[in-house]
Amino acid sequence: MVARQLLDEIRERVALSEIVGRRVRLQRRGREHLGLCPFHAEKTPSFTVNDDKGFYHCFGCQAHGSHFDFLMQTESVSFIEAVERLAAEVGLRVPARSPEEEAQGKRRAHLTEVTEAAAAWFESQLAAASGGPARDYLAGRGLSAETVARFRLGFAPSARHALSDALSARGIAIDDLVAAGLAVKPEDGGDAIDRFRNRIAFPIGDRRGQVIAFGARALHPDAKAKYLNSPETPLFRKGAVLYNLDRARAAIHDAGTVLVVEGYMDVIALAQAGIEHAVAPLGTALTEAQIRILWRLAPEPVLCLDGDSAGLRAARAAAERALPLLRPGHSLRFALLPRGQDPDSLVRTQGREAIEALVAGAKPLTDLLWEARAAGRRFDTPEARAALDEEIENLSGAIADPTVRGYYRAALRERLQQSFGTGAVAAARGRGRRWGRFRGREPYARAAPPLPTTAFRQERLLLASVINHPALIPRICEPLAACAFADSELDALRLAILEIAGPGGRSNGLDSARLREHLMTKGFSAILDRVAGRDAARLDWFVDPSAEIEDVEIGWRHALARHRRTTALPRELADAEAVFANDPSEANEARLLALKREEASDAGEEASHDGFGLASGRTTRF
Numbered sequence: 188m189v190a191r192q193l194l195d196e197i198r199e200r201v202a203l204s205e206i207v208g209r210r211v212r213l214q215r216r217g218r219e220h221l222g223l224c225p226f227h228a229e230k231t232p233s234f235t236v237n238d239d240k241g242f243y244h245c246f247g248c249q250a251h252g253s254h255f256d257f258l259m260q261t262e263s264v265s266f267i268e269a270v271e272r273l274a275a276e277v278g279l280r281v282p283a284r285s286p287e288e289e290a291q292g293k294r295r296a297h298l299t300e301v302t303e304a305a306a307a308w309f310e311s312q313l314a315a316a317s318g319g320p321a322r323d324y325l326a327g328r329g330l331s332a333e334t335v336a337r338f339r340l341g342f343a344p345s346a347r348h349a350l351s352d353a354l355s356a357r358g359i360a361i362d363d364l365v366a367a368g369l370a371v372k373p374e375d376g377g378d379a380i381d382r383f384r385n386r387i388a389f390p391i392g393d394r395r396g397q398v399i400a401f402g403a404r405a406l407h408p409d410a411k412a413k414y415l416n417s418p419e420t421p422l423f424r425k426g427a428v429l430y431n432l433d434r435a436r437a438a439i440h441d442a443g444t445v446l447v448v449e450g451y452m453d454v455i456a457l458a459q460a461g462i463e464h465a466v467a468p469l470g471t472a473l474t475e476a477q478i479r480i481l482w483r484l485a486p487e488p489v490l491c492l493d494g495d496s497a498g499l500r501a502a503r504a505a506a507e508r509a510l511p512l513l514r515p516g517h518s519l520r521f522a523l524l525p526r527g528q529d530p531d532s533l534v535r536t537q538g539r540e541a542i543e544a545l546v547a548g549a550k551p552l553t554d555l556l557w558e559a560r561a562a563g564r565r566f567d568t569p570e571a572r573a574a575l576d577e578e579i580e581n582l583s584g585a586i587a588d589p590t591v592r593g594y595y596r597a598a599l600r601e602r603l604q605q606s607f608g609t610g611a612v613a614a615a616r617g618r619g620r621r622w623g624r625f626r627g628r629e630p631y632a633r634a635a636p637p638l639p640t641t642a643f644r645q646e647r648l649l650l651a652s653v654i655n656h657p658a659l660i661p662r663i664c665e666p667l668a669a670c671a672f673a674d675s676e677l678d679a680l681r682l683a684i685l686e687i688a689g690p691g692g693r694s695n696g697l698d699s700a701r702l703r704e705h706l707m708t709k710g711f712s713a714i715l716d717r718v719a720g721r722d723a724a725r726l727d728w729f730v731d732p733s734a735e736i737e738d739v740e741i742g743w744r745h746a747l748a749r750h751r752r753t754t755a756l757p758r759e760l761a762d763a764e765a766v767f768a769n770d771p772s773e774a775n776e777a778r779l780l781a782l783k784r785e786e787a788s789d790a791g792e793e794a795s796h797d798g799f800g801l802a803s804g805r806t807t808r809f
Contacts, residue, residue, distance in 0.1 A: 190282065193274065194255070200277035203254050204236045207243060210261055216704075225261060226250040227486055228443030231708065246687050246705055248486045249516045260483060263394035263436065291421070298422050299397050301359055301367045302390075306398045308353050309341025309388040318342040320406055321387050328452060329535050334459045338389070343403060345385035348378070368400060368417035383415065389430070389451045391417070391469065396433040399423045402451055402469065414450075416470050426474035429466040429481070430454060436484070438463035445485045446546060447473070449492060449501070453530040460539045465491075465530075473505045475512060482517045489549045491530055491542075494523045503559045506552055510585045513552075513595075515686060520549035553595065556582060557602050566606070569773045579603060590685055593668035604762070642673040645750045647718050648726045650680055652743045654706075654719040655732045657697045660688045662740050666747055673754055676714050683709055699732065756786060 204213055204220045213220035213236060224234035224245040233247040244251045252260070258269040274281045284292065312318050313335070321342040325335055343350065351361060351370055361379050364370035370379040386403035393399045400417035417423055429447075431454045439445045446465040448454055457465045468477055473490070481488040490505055492498040502521050509519050522545045524533060534542050560579070566572050579599045586592040653659055653667070660667070668685055672678035687705045688697060706715050724731040729742030763779040 193279065193281065194270070196279060197270070197273050197277060198241050198254060200279070201254070201273065202238045203241055203243065203257070204238050206254055206257055206273075207236050224248060224250065225440070226483070228441075233705075233708070244689070246689075247516070249514065249689055250483075251689070263433070295421055298363065298367045298420065299399065301354070301363050301369070302398045302400065302422065304354055304357065304359065305350060305364075305367070305369050305401070306339055306341065306388070306390045308350060309343055309390075309401075310339055311341075312344055312349075313340060313342040313387075315342075317344055324387065324406060328456070328531070330455065330459065334455060338455050338458075339398075340455075341388040341390070343381065343383035343386045343388050347380045347384065350381045350383070351379060366420065368420045368423065382417070385410075386415065391423070391428060391430055392433040393422075393428070394433055394436075400425075400428070402430070404451075414470055424476075425469045425471060427476040427480070428469060429477055430469060431458070431466050432480070434458075435464050435466055439484050443485060444546075445481055445488045447481065447488055447490045448530045449498075450529075450531075453491075456531040456534050457542065460534045460542070462534070462539060462542055472501060473508060475508060478505075478509050478512055478519075486517050487520050489520045489522055489546050491522045491524065491546065491549075493529050494526045498523060499559075502555060506555050506559070507582075507585075509552065510582065511587050513586050513591045514588045515590055515689060518552050520551055521555050522546050522549040553598050553602075557599065561602075561606065572603075576603060589665035590668040590688075593665045597669050597671065642750075642754045643677065644726075645746065645754065646672045646674055646677045646681075647723075648730065648746050649743065649750065650677060650684070651719045651723040651726055651730050652739060652746070653684060654702060654715070655699055655723065655730055656734070656736060656739045657688070657699055657702050658736050659739055659743060660684070660697075662736075663743060663747075664688065666744075670747065670750070670755070677718070680706070680711055680714055680718065683711060752786075756782065760786060 207213065207220070207222075207225075211222040211225050211234065213222040214232075216235075218237065218239060220236040220238075221232045222234050222236075223229055223232050224247055226234075226245060227248040227250075229247050234243065234245045234250075236243045242251060242253055243257060250260075254273060255266055255269040258264055258272065259266060262269075264272065271281050283289070313321055325340065330340075351364055354364060354369075355361065361370060365372055365379055369382055371382050372379045383401060383403040385406050387406065389402040389404070390398045391400040391402060400420065400423040402417075403415045405413055405415070416425060419425060430451055435445070442464040444464065446457070446462065448457065448465050448467050450467055454465045454467050457463075466481075468474070478488075490502060492502050502523065505519065506521070524530065524545065530542060533545075560575060560582075564571070564575075566575060580596075583592055583595040583599060586595055649667075649670075653663075664685065667681065670681075672681055683706060684702070687702060687709075703715060703719070706712075727742060727746070728734065729739045734742075760779075760782050763782050
């Protein structure tokens, strides 16, 4: 373990801006430094470094961390290695590890030497006479000799002890081969045999490119397993490693995204075609650990999967695995290939352009989730629609981040209404059908929604409160995320505030001055002055910067309730009535009645807090 005192001493002796400045051109802005983010492609600087607080933060991709995190991400080193490197730089000595930790470190280093020796031997066997069939196979798959050498592909002969004998002759113990996953001891207690036989060997590297494991493809068509991976070892945890990450890291940074494909051959074929930013999981569904690794590389990885039923199942599994982990600015996109194609075959038959076009049209996660639930199903009964509504609620409920959860609920419910509701609204209004409890008269005619100026004033009040009190954001981020504004400019400002505040609205110590600065950087100067200029405090008492945060929250929630009563609820009622007129089902009637009950309960209600202004409906004092 590394002592907290040592970490604090390192932070005291070297400024974070000095470390970051070796890779990023920084400009001083007040107490912070600003530059282009090294973790995603951007043209406008959104990456800040705060020496006083000892962290960096990107308001574009939400990257956040300390001295040690920056080294770990940019130089692919472990935490211990980052500490040791910075300690040496500032003249500090890292305390010796415990005897147990020292032994584990030496053991891993030795096993890395074993796997490296195996990789070199497999390469030599591919070049030998016995490797002819393997070379023919690789040539048949369109791989050049340069590509084979670059990815260090090799051949494991069919003899049961070929690798074991070769490495034993170099002084490597059989027990070490077993520990490294290269040999297997039979249950009957006999001699260990090679794990990989008559297979093409694909070395798997860690973040630094050191060989830690192997994948192997059978050459014989009747082999029990087409692909075989190394087992879990002290070096290798399959669910926490991505194939080709060590080679692809620079290309991922340049491309601003990462392409996730299913297999080794897909990665290699794409790289040969010039698409260098592809990685692959290791024969399993994408794990939570792998998703987190991908998000450290790019905010929206693209999963490129076969378009058959197995590929669709893999896409849906990845989507649902990612749901609890979603946070602002981080998601997945999905590019589904034509049936019968994989990235390897597509790039060989149609070229790099076909892959690039496919990736450019990748679907967002919300599309995939909706299609997975709605495609091929009938929703012609209230029960079927209610079941879909419940599935949508369960899906969005799985998202831990309240900001993202609010957006997903809104987006999926909008899809639901488009499919079964608002799509019929215009038709229902046009035909003026009379049904059910409304038989004998036209559908209930509602007053026109509030004038745009009314909506603007209410929405201005909500945003001005947040801009003057950023500490409010963690308390109200979910309703703020779920509440779409009628005014498009204010809605864009609302989304920008949520993005700047970061995951869960935690805001990372954001104060009003910094929030305004970031909004101006994003091009909101004009609307910011209209919303939260000098006269903003006159909107209502809780907008004043001196108001206590608990009082601000009460006032803000009242203002939101009034906004719903006068702006959002009338629109929802008008749509629900038109839908019911067109389709007088029990489900549509239930929704209409629920909205009417909500309207009735709110009618004439006064704000419960003292004061005056938009939140109470009173603009002058009594």
